Amino acid sequence: MLQLYANDSLTAIKLSVEIKSDFMCFVYLHRKCILRSHQIWTGLPQHINRVAYVLVLLERLLKFDVCIGNPEVEFSNLVPIGSGLSSNNSPEIVAYREEDFNATHASGERYNSTIRSVKCDMLSTSKKCTACKKYFYLLQSRTNRVESRLLSCRKYSHTNFKHRDMTKQELNMKLNEQKHEIKNLQTELWKQRREFDKIITANGISVEGSEHHELKDLMASCETEFEKSFPISTSRQRLFWEQQMSFVLCVLTLY
Numbered sequence: 643m644l645q646l647y648a649n650d651s652l653t654a655i656k657l658s659v660e661i662k663s664d665f666m667c668f669v670y671l672h673r674k675c676i677l678r679s680h681q682i683w684t685g686l687p688q689h690i691n692r693v694a695y696v697l698v699l700l701e702r703l704l705k706f707d708v709c710i711g712n713p714e715v716e717f718s719n720l721v722p723i724g725s726g727l728s729s730n731n732s733p734e735i736v737a738y739r740e741e742d743f744n745a746t747h748a749s750g751e752r753y754n755s756t757i758r759s760v761k762c763d764m765l766s767t768s769k770k771c772t773a774c775k776k777y778f779y780l781l782q783s784r785t786n787r788v789e790s791r792l793l794s795c796r797k798y799s800h801t802n803f804k805h806r807d808m809t810k811q812e813l814n815m816k817l818n819e820q821k822h823e824i825k826n827l828q829t830e831l832w833k834q835r836r837e838f839d840k841i842i843t844a845n846g847i848s849v850e851g852s853e854h855h856e857l858k859d860l861m862a863s864c865e866t867e868f869e870k871s872f873p874i875s876t877s878r879q880r881l882f883w884e885q886q887m888s889f890v891l892c893v894l895t896l897y
């Protein structure tokens with residue numbers, strides 16, 4: 643047995659009752675199985691093997707409606723659809739953002755996705771079940787904390803602030819901070835490289851004692867190849883090469 647949401651051209655399954663061949667019965671709401679501890683099962687046997695039991699169950703289902711959870715727009719940035727929210731003290735998931743069922747609550751309110759406590763009753767006689775109502779206040783304080791963090795212009799890089807506690811907007815801000823840092827480091831690296839090039843061009847590279855012999859031999863063996871690679875005799879590379887060679891020869895005459 644199925645109950646559907648059919649808003650606009652989109653159709654989604656709201657509720658389904660499934661009776662297996664062994665008469666085990668399952669009720670799914672928004673694809674979530676209703677636990678045996680829920681009131682709808684009170685007094686009913688585990689095996690729904692009589693029409694009377696089916697009627698009792700269906701009559702009970704009519705008395706409940708879907709808990710609306712917390713579909714408020716201001717909470718939608720806290721967590722993407724399909725992801726969970728943990729508490730401050732432990733990594734345990736305490737709530738999750740349900741997928742979009744294009745749903746309509748019994749009050750007529752339409753909502754696209756909602757944040758539910760993991761303890762949500764799913765079927766409730768009030769608009770929000772007790773667990774989701776309680777979680778609403780936690781969501782409110784979480785939203786307030788996020789807003790004050792954004793207003794404080796705090797930094798997100800090099801802190802102990804865990805990714806799982808950041809909103810998508812904060813993760814983007816951290817990413818931008820890191821991109822900015824990398825760009826600064828690259829600029830600094832280029833500056834330093836230019837500075838070293840200038841010093842080397844002006845002073846050449848000096849090496850210790852016997853290394854001058856090795857350097858002279860090495861440069862001599864590469865000279866032809868080097869001149870082929872840089873054929874213009876006035877090029878910066880050729881000038882550097884000649885200066886370095888004359889420096890090596892000059893030092894060798896001192897030994």
Ligand SMILES: [Zn+2]
Nearest residue numbers: 709762771774
């Ligand atoms: Zn609920």
